[in-house]
Amino acid sequence: AMTASSGHDTRLYARDHEMVAILNAQHQNPHYLGDIELPKGIRASTDAAAVLDGADTVLAVIPAQAMRDGLSKLKTLIPQSAPVILCAKGIERGTGRLMSEVVAEVLPDHTIAALSGPSFATDVARGLPTAVTIACADATIAEELAAILSGPAFRCYSTTDLKGVEIGGALKNVLAIAAGAAIGRGYGASAQAALVTRGFAELRRIAQAMGAKPETIMGLSGLGDLMLTCSSPQSRNYSYGLALGRGEDLSNRPLAEGVATAPIAAELCERHAIAAPIIAAVAALLAGKITINEAVTALINRPLKSED
Numbered sequence: 436a437m438t439a440s441s442g443h444d445t446r447l448y449a450r451d452h453e454m455v456a457i458l459n460a461q462h463q464n465p466h467y468l469g470d471i472e473l474p475k476g477i478r479a480s481t482d483a484a485a486v487l488d489g490a491d492t493v494l495a496v497i498p499a500q501a502m503r504d505g506l507s508k509l510k511t512l513i514p515q516s517a518p519v520i521l522c523a524k525g526i527e528r529g530t531g532r533l534m535s536e537v538v539a540e541v542l543p544d545h546t547i548a549a550l551s552g553p554s555f556a557t558d559v560a561r562g563l564p565t566a567v568t569i570a571c572a573d574a575t576i577a578e579e580l581a582a583i584l585s586g587p588a589f590r591c592y593s594t595t596d597l598k599g600v601e602i603g604g605a606l607k608n609v610l611a612i613a614a615g616a617a618i619g620r621g622y623g624a625s626a627q628a629a630l631v632t633r634g635f636a637e638l639r640r641i642a643q644a645m646g647a648k649p650e651t652i653m654g655l656s657g658l659g660d661l662m663l664t665c666s667s668p669q670s671r672n673y674s675y676g677l678a679l680g681r682g683e684d685l686s687n688r689p690l691a692e693g694v695a696t697a698p699i700a701a702e703l704c705e706r707h708a709i710a711a712p713i714i715a716a717v718a719a720l721l722a723g724k725i726t727i728n729e730a731v732t733a734l735i736n737r738p739l740k741s742e743d
């Protein structure tokens with residue numbers, strides 16, 4: 436919707452024939468976006484070759500855990516000259532790879548960029564004002580992509596800090612589960628603010644260890660998306676946490692990327708001796724190893740330390 440609103444010829448590949456037919460005929464995507472009117476310029480198809488033929492830029496909007504498989508199937512169809520913009524927020528389970536590292540393995544000769552920041556799909560589709568960050572190691576390409584994607588209500592900042600952008604996007608989902616779980620369990624807004632703030636300290640620590648820039652973590656793709664995702668039931672990760680906290684049934688829920696990212700993020704922190712007790716608690720909670728009450732008690736009773 437954002438590229439079409441900015442006047443670009445926008446083609447969408449999807450596997451679901453019914454969704455494609457409805458999108459082309461009614462300019463809506465009822466299952467994901469309700470009755471929101473999408474730009475008429477979007478043309479959807481189940482024919483990946485036709486969609487990708489001659490594309491100048493490719494946006495990869497596949498869940499993080501399916502990114503390797505999804506792009507592997509399409510790799511011969513993606514034009515060599517087209518930068519691939521990753522929109523998934525997560526760390527690959529099993530390998531611990533960031534999405535750009537996964538894609539570098541699948542499409543080693545392509546320019547890779549990542550688009551991230553506080554942006555609920557429904558807000559963007561409605562044309563509500565949104566600001567995000569696009570990262571690419573090549574500053575000129577990052578600026579070009581920011582110009583291409585920006586539109587009347589969509590403002591795109593650019594950076595060369597690909598890792599920083601990816602780490603923020605992946606970890607805010609894990610922290611949103613913690614925030615939602617605390618609210619769902621009835622711990623209140625003060626506990627929520629404490630979890631988000633100390634979760635942000637963990638994010639900063641991990642980012643520093645991975646060589647990301649502090650400015651990126653303080654920016655839209657870090658703090659910005661953390662604020663959004665940890666405070667709104669519109670977030671699937673936050674609402675997953677809410678349901679967990681309330682003891683609700685967790686089957687058949689929409690995608691919550693933090694569920695898959697939490698264990699691998701916790702493992703990476705442990706391996707690199709980075710203190711990340713909230714991320715570790717989310718992983719343990721999701722694995723059924725501890726209860727929310729035990730997690731909160733353990734966090735609050737950790738040895739006292741300086742606030743860094």
Ligand SMILES: NC(=O)C1=CN([C@@H]2O[C@H](COP(=O)(O)OP(=O)(O)OC[C@H]3O[C@@H](n4cnc5c(N)ncnc54)[C@H](O)[C@@H]3O)[C@@H](O)[C@H]2O)C=CC1
Pocket residue numbers: 450467496497498499501502504505522523524525554555556557690692
């Ligand atoms: N929905 C949102 O507000 C935002 C989502 N994101 C990120 O975008 C990524 C995707 O999220 P959503 O689109 O919301 O998820 P979704 O679950 O709503 O849709 C994902 C789509 O990918 C398709 N898919 C799954 N595996 C595939 C494969 N192997 N090949 C081709 N298609 C495949 C699914 O059929 C589905 O249509 C996630 O990492 C999410 O964190 C980022 C910003 C905002």
Ligand SMILES: O=C(CO)COP(=O)(O)O
Pocket residue numbers: 524552553554555556608611660663664669670671672673690691692
């Ligand atoms: O990343 C998002 C907004 O920036 C969407 O968050 P959820 O995946 O938690 O819905």
